Amino acid sequence: MKQSASFFLFFCLLVFTAAGHAQTATTIQYQGTLFDSSGAPVTGNKAIVFRIFDKSEPEDSETSLWQETLAVDISDGFFTAMLGTIVELSDDLFKESELWVELEISGETLSPRQPVSAVPWARRAFSVEGPVEATTITSDGPMSIGDSEVVNADGQWVGSISIESNEFECSGCVDKDDLAQKYYTTDETYTRDEVDTAIEEAPPKLAPGQTYNLSWFRTSDGVITIKGADGSDLTSENPGYVSVPSTDIQGGWITLAVPENHQFHDAGHAQSNLEGWTFGVTGGVVLDAWIPIGIYAIRKDNNGENLRFGFSRSPTIVKTGSSELLGNKNDEPTTSDQNNVFIIGEDTPSDYASCPSILIGGAMMIKPSYEDDWQIIGSSYRAGIGPIAIDYTFSTTYAFTTGQNGAFAGSFFSVQSQGCDGTNDLPTWTPLEKVQYKFTLNRAGIIDISFTTTLAESMSNGDCEGKLALILPYLPIGEVGGGNFIIPIGRAKIGGTDKLVYGAYSNVSYPMTLFSDAGDIKANMFTESSDNLNIKLHYKAF
Numbered sequence: 001m002k003q004s005a006s007f008f009l010f011f012c013l014l015v016f017t018a019a020g021h022a023q024t025a026t027t028i029q030y031q032g033t034l035f036d037s038s039g040a041p042v043t044g045n046k047a048i049v050f051r052i053f054d055k056s057e058p059e060d061s062e063t064s065l066w067q068e069t070l071a072v073d074i075s076d077g078f079f080t081a082m083l084g085t086i087v088e089l090s091d092d093l094f095k096e097s098e099l100w101v102e103l104e105i106s107g108e109t110l111s112p113r114q115p116v117s118a119v120p121w122a123r124r125a126f127s128v129e130g131p132v133e134a135t136t137i138t139s140d141g142p143m144s145i146g147d148s149e150v151v152n153a154d155g156q157w158v159g160s161i162s163i164e165s166n167e168f169e170c171s172g173c174v175d176k177d178d179l180a181q182k183y184y185t186t187d188e189t190y191t192r193d194e195v196d197t198a199i200e201e202a203p204p205k206l207a208p209g210q211t212y213n214l215s216w217f218r219t220s221d222g223v224i225t226i227k228g229a230d231g232s233d234l235t236s237e238n239p240g241y242v243s244v245p246s247t248d249i250q251g252g253w254i255t256l257a258v259p260e261n262h263q264f265h266d267a268g269h270a271q272s273n274l275e276g277w278t279f280g281v282t283g284g285v286v287l288d289a290w291i292p293i294g295i296y297a298i299r300k301d302n303n304g305e306n307l308r309f310g311f312s313r314s315p316t317i318v319k320t321g322s323s324e325l326l327g328n329k330n331d332e333p334t335t336s337d338q339n340n341v342f343i344i345g346e347d348t349p350s351d352y353a354s355c356p357s358i359l360i361g362g363a364m365m366i367k368p369s370y371e372d373d374w375q376i377i378g379s380s381y382r383a384g385i386g387p388i389a390i391d392y393t394f395s396t397t398y399a400f401t402t403g404q405n406g407a408f409a410g411s412f413f414s415v416q417s418q419g420c421d422g423t424n425d426l427p428t429w430t431p432l433e434k435v436q437y438k439f440t441l442n443r444a445g446i447i448d449i450s451f452t453t454t455l456a457e458s459m460s461n462g463d464c465e466g467k468l469a470l471i472l473p474y475l476p477i478g479e480v481g482g483g484n485f486i487i488p489i490g491r492a493k494i495g496g497t498d499k500l501v502y503g504a505y506s507n508v509s510y511p512m513t514l515f516s517d518a519g520d521i522k523a524n525m526f527t528e529s530s531d532n533l534n535i536k537l538h539y540k541a542f
Helices: 091-095 176-181 192-201 387-393
Strands: 007-014 028-036 044-054 066-074 078-083 099-105 114-116 143-145 148-151 215-218 223-227 240-245 253-258 262-265 287-298 308-312 341-343 357-367 413-415 428-430 436-441 446-452 458-460 468-471 485-494 497-505 511-516 532-540
Touching: 028 099, 044 078, 066 078, 240 357, 287 341, 287 387, 308 357, 357 387, 497 532
Parallel strands: none
Antiparallel strands: 007 028, 028 078, 044 066, 044 099, 099 114, 143 148, 215 223, 223 262, 240 253, 287 308, 287 357, 308 341, 413 468, 428 458, 436 446, 446 532, 468 511, 485 497, 485 532, 497 511
16 A cells, blocks of 8 residues: 655665576665655665566556565665565566566555666676677676677676677666756766765755755854854855745745855944944934844845845835935945845945845844944844744834933923923823833734833823824834824823823824824823823834
8 A cells, every 4th residue: 555655765776786697596786865754864774675566567556576675774865775685586577578666664665666677687688779888797607698698607708799889878867956856857877976966066945035054143242144054154165045036937936045154243333334323213312122123135136146134124125125225334324214224245235226135034123322323132043044033023022112213301202392392291100110111013014012001100290281192113104195094092091080092193203192082182181190091002014
């Protein structure tokens, strides 16, 4: 009974030779490379059942012409077996016009069967079609061609038939350039070393956006390097690979080699300068808590040497924007936007504008209060290249800090004019650390915000009549030109009375103006010590 095998022959090389005198049995050398269902080479001793069938027998037939079970040593997938060692291979067996060989391993029959053809017999050739090329013919017994003996029992040439130049061919062998795809398409044979080399050099088959032999390493001096998965340098002999969108095939993908390291220096930025970058936040502010960033592969053309890496606050980039949104280690982008992309290197940004891009990793970025410069978190299994880092980066809940994107110092709020210019003009809940402002940004660019003051122990009212606005960490996506979006977002207790809270925000500014079912919410309306504000917000930012 055929089974869905746990093993498969990734490459099969059949080399048939005969041994023995006329009185001894013919043996056939069978070589193969065996992999398990995960693609790993098998190692160990296994009992393998070899069967030979006539071609006329259907694939599910169990009626074989010959069968033998051998204990076979397998090393790194490679094995050799001498068929006929236990059960004799008779001359009559090879008078059949077409024979097929089948293997059974650990009770599982491998399918399909493989043809036995163009087989040279050292003991006796039943039929040779066409001339035969051989530099050396070795025999320890008589040999005949047709009815004429050409080598006697002493190994001496006694025939009168000339042997002309030609070549034996192997049917069913694998082209070394197609090994990784398991194609059986050539009549050539290769040495074990050639096979191993071809397997090593064959580019991996990657799923869209997948990488191979790439990692993100950060040393104590702040140097972040994209290099080999084991920490080795990327070279033409030890490249990394990444699957990026194709521009030649609609909806297609191409795997490019990465033949060299890519390096970014985030401590002091001796080799990469993020000073002055805003990444879409208000210039000059601090960001004393980590925010998520995406690591991208950016494809310029089909040459892996021109592949670049970059990072952005956006998790949804499929094509880089205009050159105004791009920068490199020496130049800020000319337009500040949360979709800005920092290209690791000194390339001219315009050369990588509107290029296909793919998210390959995730990390975190911070802008400390003591310098006007961004820093990026170092290496860990949760930061860098690969699906684990992406999933962690864009599923983590982050704490939003005060005093950024237009918020007053020490506050999450701003107000609309009315002479309000500082924290004393705003309602204040204390202690501040119990005012929770958290957000999660997922890979689809959706942000979920939670803001609550209910854990605070006390509050003091502001003395400004300006409209109260909560600062957002990301701009929402909306209509071109920036129309307002008004949605119910939570509840508040204002002046001791429960209110339904609404928010109005646009896609051109970070503050979200607050109002209730009774009208505007102003900074001086929170008059009772029990007053609070609780907001849940869900919108698309990228």
